[in-house]
Amino acid sequence: MTPGGILLEDIYFSYPNQNIFRNFNINIPASKVSVILGPSGCGKTTLLNIIHGIITPQKGVITKEHNNTISYLFQEPRLLPWKTVSYNIELILKNFYERKQRQQITNQYLELIGLSEFADYYPAELSGGMRQRVAIARAFAYPAEIILMDEPFQALDPGLKLNLTKLFSSLWIKDNRTALFVTHDTAEAVFLGDEIFVLSAVKPSNVVAHFTNPVPREERGQENPECKNFEEELYSLLTNA
Amino acid sequence: MTPGGILLEDIYFSYPNQNIFRNFNINIPASKVSVILGPSGCGKTTLLNIIHGIITPQKGVITKEHNNTISYLFQEPRLLPWKTVSYNIELILKNFYERKQRQQITNQYLELIGLSEFADYYPAELSGGMRQRVAIARAFAYPAEIILMDEPFQALDPGLKLNLTKLFSSLWIKDNRTALFVTHDTAEAVFLGDEIFVLSAVKPSNVVAHFTNPVPREERGQENPECKNFEEELYSLLTNA
Amino acid sequence: MKVFTSANEKKLSNLRLIGLISTLFLLLLWKIISIKIGADIILPPPEDVLIRLIEISKSRNFWQSILKTTIRTLYGFTLSFGLGFITGIACGSSKRVSAALSPLISVIRAIPVMSIILIAMIWFRTDMVPVFVCFLMIFPIITANVSQGISEVDRSLIEMASAFKLSRLNILFHITIPSTIPFVLAGVRAAVGVAWKSVIAAEVLSLPVKAIGTGIQFSQMNLETAEVIAWTVIAVILSKISEFAVEMVIKSRKWRSYQ
Amino acid sequence: MKVFTSANEKKLSNLRLIGLISTLFLLLLWKIISIKIGADIILPPPEDVLIRLIEISKSRNFWQSILKTTIRTLYGFTLSFGLGFITGIACGSSKRVSAALSPLISVIRAIPVMSIILIAMIWFRTDMVPVFVCFLMIFPIITANVSQGISEVDRSLIEMASAFKLSRLNILFHITIPSTIPFVLAGVRAAVGVAWKSVIAAEVLSLPVKAIGTGIQFSQMNLETAEVIAWTVIAVILSKISEFAVEMVIKSRKWRSYQ
Amino acid sequence: TANGVQEKKEEIEITVAVFKGPSGIAATKLLGDNFQPGFNTKVNYIILGSPMEAVAKMTSGEVDAVFLPVNMAAKLYTKGPRFKLAAVSGLGSLYMVSTDNSIKNWFDLRGKTIYLTGKGATPDYLLRYLLLENGLNPAEDVKLDFSAQAPQIAQLMIAGRAETSFIPQPFVLQIETNSNVAKTVLDPQKELLRIRGGKQAFPFTAFAISPKLYENRPEAAASLIEALEKSITWTLENPKEASQIIENYGIMSAVIAKKAIPVSGIEFVSAAEAKESVEDFLKMMLDLDPVSVGGNLPDEGFYFSK
Ligand SMILES: Nc1ncnc2c1ncn2[C@@H]1O[C@H](COP(=O)(O)OP(=O)(O)OP(=O)(O)O)[C@@H](O)[C@H]1O
Numbered sequence A, B: 001m002t003p004g005g006i007l008l009e010d011i012y013f014s015y016p017n018q019n020i021f022r023n024f025n026i027n028i029p030a031s032k033v034s035v036i037l038g039p040s041g042c043g044k045t046t047l048l049n050i051i052h053g054i055i056t057p058q059k060g061v062i063t064k065e066h067n068n069t070i071s072y073l074f075q076e077p078r079l080l081p082w083k084t085v086s087y088n089i090e091l092i093l094k095n096f097y098e099r100k101q102r103q104q105i106t107n108q109y110l111e112l113i114g115l116s117e118f119a120d121y122y123p124a125e126l127s128g129g130m131r132q133r134v135a136i137a138r139a140f141a142y143p144a145e146i147i148l149m150d151e152p153f154q155a156l157d158p159g160l161k162l163n164l165t166k167l168f169s170s171l172w173i174k175d176n177r178t179a180l181f182v183t184h185d186t187a188e189a190v191f192l193g194d195e196i197f198v199l200s201a202v203k204p205s206n207v208v209a210h211f212t213n214p215v216p217r218e219e220r221g222q223e224n225p226e227c228k229n230f231e232e233e234l235y236s237l238l239t240n241a
Numbered sequence C, D: 001m002k003v004f005t006s007a008n009e010k011k012l013s014n015l016r017l018i019g020l021i022s023t024l025f026l027l028l029l030w031k032i033i034s035i036k037i038g039a040d041i042i043l044p045p046p047e048d049v050l051i052r053l054i055e056i057s058k059s060r061n062f063w064q065s066i067l068k069t070t071i072r073t074l075y076g077f078t079l080s081f082g083l084g085f086i087t088g089i090a091c092g093s094s095k096r097v098s099a100a101l102s103p104l105i106s107v108i109r110a111i112p113v114m115s116i117i118l119i120a121m122i123w124f125r126t127d128m129v130p131v132f133v134c135f136l137m138i139f140p141i142i143t144a145n146v147s148q149g150i151s152e153v154d155r156s157l158i159e160m161a162s163a164f165k166l167s168r169l170n171i172l173f174h175i176t177i178p179s180t181i182p183f184v185l186a187g188v189r190a191a192v193g194v195a196w197k198s199v200i201a202a203e204v205l206s207l208p209v210k211a212i213g214t215g216i217q218f219s220q221m222n223l224e225t226a227e228v229i230a231w232t233v234i235a236v237i238l239s240k241i242s243e244f245a246v247e248m249v250i251k252s253r254k255w256r257s258y259q
Numbered sequence E: 001t002a003n004g005v006q007e008k009k010e011e012i013e014i015t016v017a018v019f020k021g022p023s024g025i026a027a028t029k030l031l032g033d034n035f036q037p038g039f040n041t042k043v044n045y046i047i048l049g050s051p052m053e054a055v056a057k058m059t060s061g062e063v064d065a066v067f068l069p070v071n072m073a074a075k076l077y078t079k080g081p082r083f084k085l086a087a088v089s090g091l092g093s094l095y096m097v098s099t100d101n102s103i104k105n106w107f108d109l110r111g112k113t114i115y116l117t118g119k120g121a122t123p124d125y126l127l128r129y130l131l132l133e134n135g136l137n138p139a140e141d142v143k144l145d146f147s148a149q150a151p152q153i154a155q156l157m158i159a160g161r162a163e164t165s166f167i168p169q170p171f172v173l174q175i176e177t178n179s180n181v182a183k184t185v186l187d188p189q190k191e192l193l194r195i196r197g198g199k200q201a202f203p204f205t206a207f208a209i210s211p212k213l214y215e216n217r218p219e220a221a222a223s224l225i226e227a228l229e230k231s232i233t234w235t236l237e238n239p240k241e242a243s244q245i246i247e248n249y250g251i252m253s254a255v256i257a258k259k260a261i262p263v264s265g266i267e268f269v270s271a272a273e274a275k276e277s278v279e280d281f282l283k284m285m286l287d288l289d290p291v292s293v294g295g296n297l298p299d300e301g302f303y304f305s306k
């Protein structure tokens, strides 16, 4: 295991009525963007939860650096309904910054996701995509060494999606933190991911395929035929499985 | 207005703190699949709600056939947490069928979305994509003349997405009911939509573009270059707007 | 075809009308029952009570009694609410605290007022006894509601908060307490009536100099049933006013949850 | 590095220990206070009460009193719960019904027990008066909780249901009622203690032949404080048992909401 | 002060408790004059709601002189803080009232429902005793209903909803004046005298004093007792003024007090004079239920003498 990375060995996990992982192994490299692909219900969210520590596997060894701070973008926005948009972001910065600085960071991220005008709205007054964006801002704003994201760019229009993937890329290049995200969008996977893991449809789930993105980050893009090919490979793997 | 279609004229609607529609007009043709595209937060969900009658515009005229039954796939799954998957579907069939038949229909749709095994699960025990599929099954199972869908195939892996779009297409061909759906996925729009409306980013929102799909339904597909072109046109419209 | 123009105001006045009719109906029912019973000493007709009410409202003692009883009720309510809320939060947030406090709370919840009144009389001034009784009644109601509220907190939000390493205090103030608000409101709604009732009942027992309960007891001693009911009407009106205040607070809440 | 193996059982017995210690602490406190007061007539020490408890538990009257009081409480609780639940649902579901019933509910909520006891005596057998009093106390608690619960129902689910044209009855049974369950449970939790308390208090006033309240009153008149407390202990135990039953019911709920 | 001699002892404060309700009538003049006995003894008067409250305060030492039922006084002497009987301030004023005028003697009560108050208090014991003596079993031959308080019983009687009740003054009077059918049919005072052959009506209310008072200031205690006697005499002679004082102290309303004063059995009997009847009464209670007087009769020391 590289330092800053995460290593899961022989993980066993089951919910009361079904077994999700048995002898599950995965090695998330440090300072890279890893992507998890896999059919609906195969255990991707469960895996992120195990890595984060929200749920505890019944057996197995998880090796990660002690005291690593982790930011988590959940599959659902999970905003506090009784707090405004800006307060929802400010709140999670409390451990790190003074009030002034918190507000400044909050405003900066609201700007980035295009919701500055909506700072004082309550979540119930937002559209689905807007809530997702607030959740994105929150996850990005949180200072952490590892970032986990569960379908981060869902519910967004193509324009926003493009902007936000680019935004993520540019933010990531600054600090190269270990990132792991789940997506159903192969284009996104190819554009952002350095390592790509595909989980199996049958449970207990396992990593059925592992790719290293052949295209260096700077050269990736819709136009690049290598990317196109790689994406098509992934797409056909997922649609035939 | 063609019978079975929906005509909105001079609609004015605003939430307490912002104005969404002013002099808004749209004509949803009968017995066709119409698609709405538009940036996050522009008012797509609001429009569906107005068409359904869940919210009432402050001014304007809505013309639709009396007593049209409408099925609605909401942007969120909106399942009853205290009912099992199968009961969530069965419940909305109560007005139409006997118990036996309800169960049979429920099972049939669960089969179609691949969740037969999970019939007795509670929503909290499902993954995000699985919940979305239950919501899809519910909307499809409901016998209605008009179907409204808000981002129907979100949170699904590419394989499922493909299957379910095909499923929708095949179901639709049987009865040709008026369908209107919101999506952020241009491929989906081109594959399913006969009429495509694009809403504006600036509010009050309006229809900024209206396309009629040049490719007949039978010939649509990823491989068809005409489809590709049309999709690219839409994509660039959305990403530049 | 539907055409929309704005119009939506009649409803409210309609509801008021229904309320009025129903109040009149209750008065009528009272009148009928009083005729049926045919004994003013048991249930005098409404008009007699009104006359008596006007008569007693002329004395200074009357207004002082109302004031004192109101103060006692407010005092009892505030005390029980404060302690009940804190206890409920403490019990709901930690299983250990809950285990430690649970015997005491069970005793408070269950102890018959009569059994503890002797001790209460030693510890409190007479006119505080009603406050104490009020506490015994309301404290468990608030605690029960708050701790139920806590056990219903959306776990996905708690998960989110601990994922972002929010401190226990932040979780408490920004997630737990806001989530319990609907339950606290339910508790308050329930407790308001009980507060008045228990204060007045305790006043009837301990007879402080100025008190609605004392008024009731004296009138009853004098077999002045109309006066007893006049005091009762006052109690009902006071309770109604406080209920109204609570409703105002409830309505002033800004946010609502979304799914 | 974290290695996981299963182990998680000590906690429960730990909590039990805390509960036990805290109970012992209360007993000790009682002992100390009783020594401080230094008058058995006001607060006898725990051991005296235990002895007295054993003594009175030998009589048949004792067990009959417990039985009768329990029946009254169950009766009062069930009645108030049933009516309170239905009324709460009715008021919460329709603004008109709510407007129509609200004057009556306000009166029930606010009317001092003393003022209505005569009428109750005319209408009921005297040993039903405690049931009636219990009703007056609990009915508003349940109604308040249920109607708060209804006003907190997730509107997106109601929207969903009406989009699918579910009948009002289906909405009621499959959405409204399940959503109010947490509130109903909070109400029940709060009401259980109040039920015992109010039945016993009313028994102290109306002195039915067999009743815990009668036992308390009789002992108090005779300054047999140890006996008063012995009865009190019984009341606390009974209330604790019913609380426990309620907790069992609450825990048996299968589903939980998700966000 | 009543006494010219300056005491050397330092001043002590004592508290006299007066109850709301008929027993408080006896103390009218004490209250009205704020009577001080002298002997460096300062007296405070407090008004209490119920004997139970007094019991609490007697035990905690907050009250030094009090009016309460005789059997309770005895019990507090034997088991509690050793209060002594200083005088009797009220005699029985209970009557059997009924709308059924066929009741001529106690045996006629057979099969009746009798409303009365205070289970475990004097009326309960007394009625049971009288029924037993007249060959009736209180548990079977009659139905005793304690479910209402005295005023409520009166209301029911007046409204014709209750037939027979065993009730104290001034409610007897209230019932008789407001109902045209209900009448006093039996007098337990007389019946008790008949059975036990005493000379005096049975003692109802005792004036009891604390060790602090009778040990430290016997002179002040005597002076207080004397003043109580005067107060009672004055009250009986001046019901109009007395009732105003009674209302001012919140003991009863003036209207009702005026009616109650002549009929409530307010009477002063010194401890010495009352001893025989008190003993007899306590004996009667003891035979009926030992618990009611605390297991055994109080000894000689119970009766205060200067
Ligand atoms: N209940 C509400 N109260 C106030 N404002 C609201 C409410 N619901 C939506 N809005 C506002 O209305 C606008 C349009 O919302 P709507 O949900 O229709 O957007 P949308 O086009 O569906 O977006 P998305 O693609 O993100 O779902 C948004 O700016 C939002 O802030």
Ligand SMILES: Nc1ncnc2c1ncn2[C@@H]1O[C@H](COP(=O)(O)OP(=O)(O)OP(=O)(O)O)[C@@H](O)[C@H]1O
Residues within 6 Å of the ligand: A015, A016, A017, A020, A038, A039, A040, A041, A042, A043, A044, A045, A046, A047, A075, B124, B125, B126, B127, B128, B129, B130, B155
């Ligand atoms: N709380 C729970 N209790 C019981 N079973 C659960 C629970 N949460 C998830 N599951 C089950 O675990 C399996 C994996 O769920 P998970 O949420 O990890 O899937 P996923 O890969 O994230 O799917 P999706 O792409 O749809 O989000 C599913 O079959 C689901 O039914």
Ligand SMILES: [Mg+2]
Residues within 6 Å of the ligand: A044, A045, A046, A075, A150, B127, B128, B129
């Ligand atoms: Mg998932």
Ligand SMILES: [Mg+2]
Residues within 6 Å of the ligand: A127, A128, A129, B044, B045, B046, B075, B150
């Ligand atoms: Mg939307």
